[in-house]
Amino acid sequence: MTVVDDVLSAVTRTWTLPLGGGTLQTRGVYGVDDPCTGGVLTQAPDCSAEDVDRVVAVAHAAQRDWALRTPRQRGTALRALATLMRDNAEELALLDAIDGGFPLPAMRDDVNWAGEVLEMMADAALELGGRTIPLSANLHYTLQQPYGVVARIVPFNHPLFFAGSKIAAPLMAGNAVVLKAPDQTPLSAIRLAELAREVLPEGLFGVVTGRGATAGAALVAHPLVRRVGFIGSPTTGRQIQRLAAEHGVKYVTLELGGKNPMIVMPDADLGAAARSAVVGMNFTTTAGQSCGSTSRLLLHEAIADEVINSVVDQVAAIKVGHPLSDGTDMGPVIDQAQYSKSLQAIESGRAAGASVLIGGGRAEGVGDKGWYVAPTVLADVAPQAAVARDEIFGPVLSVLIVRDEAEAVEVANSVEFGLTAAVWTNDLRQAHRMAAGLDAGYVWINGSARHYWGLPFGGRKSSGVGSEESTEELLSYTQVKAVSVTLD
Numbered sequence: 457m458t459v460v461d462d463v464l465s466a467v468t469r470t471w472t473l474p475l476g477g478g479t480l481q482t483r484g485v486y487g488v489d490d491p492c493t494g495g496v497l498t499q500a501p502d503c504s505a506e507d508v509d510r511v512v513a514v515a516h517a518a519q520r521d522w523a524l525r526t527p528r529q530r531g532t533a534l535r536a537l538a539t540l541m542r543d544n545a546e547e548l549a550l551l552d553a554i555d556g557g558f559p560l561p562a563m564r565d566d567v568n569w570a571g572e573v574l575e576m577m578a579d580a581a582l583e584l585g586g587r588t589i590p591l592s593a594n595l596h597y598t599l600q601q602p603y604g605v606v607a608r609i610v611p612f613n614h615p616l617f618f619a620g621s622k623i624a625a626p627l628m629a630g631n632a633v634v635l636k637a638p639d640q641t642p643l644s645a646i647r648l649a650e651l652a653r654e655v656l657p658e659g660l661f662g663v664v665t666g667r668g669a670t671a672g673a674a675l676v677a678h679p680l681v682r683r684v685g686f687i688g689s690p691t692t693g694r695q696i697q698r699l700a701a702e703h704g705v706k707y708v709t710l711e712l713g714g715k716n717p718m719i720v721m722p723d724a725d726l727g728a729a730a731r732s733a734v735v736g737m738n739f740t741t742t743a744g745q746s747c748g749s750t751s752r753l754l755l756h757e758a759i760a761d762e763v764i765n766s767v768v769d770q771v772a773a774i775k776v777g778h779p780l781s782d783g784t785d786m787g788p789v790i791d792q793a794q795y796s797k798s799l800q801a802i803e804s805g806r807a808a809g810a811s812v813l814i815g816g817g818r819a820e821g822v823g824d825k826g827w828y829v830a831p832t833v834l835a836d837v838a839p840q841a842a843v844a845r846d847e848i849f850g851p852v853l854s855v856l857i858v859r860d861e862a863e864a865v866e867v868a869n870s871v872e873f874g875l876t877a878a879v880w881t882n883d884l885r886q887a888h889r890m891a892a893g894l895d896a897g898y899v900w901i902n903g904s905a906r907h908y909w910g911l912p913f914g915g916r917k918s919s920g921v922g923s924e925e926s927t928e929e930l931l932s933y934t935q936v937k938a939v940s941v942t943l944d
């Protein structure tokens with residue numbers, strides 16, 4: 457038996473959730489769909505509010521001793537978790553590939569990157585030091601203390617990466633974490649929680665699965681949860697803000713969607729910009745289902761044709777297929793809803809006058825089952841068109857033409873989102889001027905897609921509040937306490 461055979465047969469096992477040293481037997485289960493067939497892949501636990509309460513209670517009990525460990529000791533445990541994940545990388549990556557339809561090489565990267573984030577947070581141990589503040593002859597200092605049990609609610613598009621990396625900051629800061637795994641792709645998070653028992657105290661990291669409106673909402677509303685870190689759609693983010701406010705005073709951060717511009721100016725390295733535009737769309741990692749995807753390509757009119765031709769040639773070479781097949785570059789989108797949304801967006805683009813340069817419907821050569829969308833490039837897209845303003849979260853790139861720097865920045869900033877942006881130019885002054893003027897939380901100059909752990913990642917406007925992947929994220933899982941010591 458190969459690892460692939462092992463994982464394929466393990467997918468249909470009875471999935472239960474770790475709970476401390478034992479398991480949580482939920483009363484209900486729900487069907488996890490297979491994006492490659494449209495059928496049901498397996499059943500996962502469908503947590504009720506009572507199930508969530510049990511996981512939170514166990515996490516709460518584990519947190520006290522964990523917070524007493526020094527940051528370095530906690531960091532050692534996080535590094536051990538990173539090693540454990542890498543030791544089990546093939547199994548975890550296969551679970552994500554099968555469950556989410558993502559090509560296997562991309563999911564192997566995700567496992568490694570989650571390990572890197574755990575290690576980065578472990579490296580930041582001394583950032584939890586607080587400050588002494590020279591205000592008088594007395595001693596004034598601050599402590600960075602944990603919240604207790606933190607809720608982490610994550611989306612489907614990088615299942616293991618989010619499960620492994622988004623627990624790093626809260627754990628490092630001395631909290632326990634309960635993770636709401638994505639409805640569509642819960643398997644690798646469950647497996648991670650099983651594995652993590654080897655290196656983390658029992659119950660400190662809990663996973664709940666099931667529906668957002670029940671399991672996710674119960675977690676947000678739970679009285680022991682005062683800190684919620686959410687990643688997902690703007691609609692759900694706003695629901696969570698409302699729900700949190702109804703159930704207490706809670707600190708909620710939100711990492712939401714994007715409609716991210718990449719601007720290419722005439723003096724740029726056009727070949728590199730065109731390659732970066734395709735990479736930035738994340739066609740081959742997640743079929744375009746990434747929050748940071750540069751899904752609006754804003755080309756200066758002087759070089760538009762050259763860049764478009766190169767982009768179309770590259771997109772034409774993307775091989776769509778089953779995520780485990782050799783040579784597959786891009787898999788299906790996650791489910792019927794995402795499939796319909798992508799196809800409807802293409803139709804609305806056509807209706808608004810856009811021309812389809814490549815793709816434009818269901819992918820060819822993949823049969824009639826599964827949620828396979830052809831990688832699509834739309835040109836002649838007007839800035840007011842829905843396809844230029846709304847997040848599609850599928851493999852659809854919209855190309856817009858701009859005449860100068862001012863127009864490029866204006867069009868870039870004209871949407872409701874502000875997550876990432878990219879600028880391609882070799883003019884140093886123009887590059888920094890545009891980066892400063894773009895209303896986005898994360899800007900690449902002559903780049904796209906790549907994240908650098910330690911550089912704050914977060915959105916503006918409807919793309920969210922708060923920053924992740926950085927010291928800012930670590931400190932956001934602490935609360936400041938000021939202490940004044942009378943010495944005179």
Ligand code: NAD
Nearest residue numbers: 610611612638668669672673688689692711712713714747
């Ligand atoms: P989603 O909002 O539908 O679901 C995200 C999570 O929220 C899931 O675990 C779901 O179960 C849970 N949830 C749903 N309703 C809930 C409720 N009422 N209470 C509590 N939890 C609830 O998002 P999705 O479709 O899984 O993911 C796609 C979205 O995520 C896109 O908008 C994308 O841009 C965004 N995203 C953002 C980032 C970022 O870092 N900014 C990263 C990845 C994805």
